[in-house]
Amino acid sequence: MKVWDPVTRELRDVTEIRSDLVDVGTSDTTILSVPSGHTFFLRTINAYNSSTSDITVTIVDGTTDVMTIVVPAGSEKTITNIEGYYFSGNVVARASATGVKLSVGGLRTI
Numbered sequence: 001m002k003v004w005d006p007v008t009r010e011l012r013d014v015t016e017i018r019s020d021l022v023d024v025g026t027s028d029t030t031i032l033s034v035p036s037g038h039t040f041f042l043r044t045i046n047a048y049n050s051s052t053s054d055i056t057v058t059i060v061d062g063t064t065d066v067m068t069i070v071v072p073a074g075s076e077k078t079i080t081n082i083e084g085y086y087f088s089g090n091v092v093a094r095a096s097a098t099g100v101k102l103s104v105g106g107l108r109t110i
Contacts, residue, residue, distance in 0.1 A: 005109055007039045007088045014041070018105035021048070024057060024095045031059075031104050032091040042085040043106035046078050047071045051099030059104075062089025071100055082106075 002011045017040075019032040034040045042059075049055050049071040058068045066085055071077045093102050 001107075003041065003107060003109075005039050006086060008109075012039075012109040014107040014109055016105070017108050018044075019091070019103045021046070021101045021103045022093075023098075024093045024100045024102050025098055026095060028060065028092045028094050030090050031093050031102055032087075034087055034090050034108065039109045040087040040091060041107040042066075042082050042087065042091070042104060044078070044080050044082065044104065045069065046076070046103045046105075048076050048101045049073060049099055050101075051097060053097065055100050056096040057100055057102060058094050059085075060092040060094065061087040062092065 001014055003014050005012045022031050053073050055071050056068060059066045091104055
């Protein structure tokens with residue numbers, strides 16, 4: 001399958017990938033490494049909150065904030081069919097408190 005890569009401004013082949021489930025802390029935590037010269041298109045987010053309070057998670061492209069989600073206390077949040085978010089740097093996350101595990105999935109250029 002080919003997709004339009006807005007970074008290189010060309011059609012590129014892609015492969016589907018998913019990160020491992022990663023503990024996200026209050027400082028920047030890499031969820032998925034994006035190799036230099038590649039683009040990652042975010043399609044899904046899975047978050048698990050084991051704490052007794054809601055936790056806000058910010059998803060970051062390298063150093064630029066991309067989106068923020070709230071994960072309710074003691075629950076799971078799954079967001080699918082995401083479109084329009086792409087990363088040329090690593091997919092990074094930080095949370096308002098500890099207790100969140102996060103994974104991302106999507107397409108990466110080959």
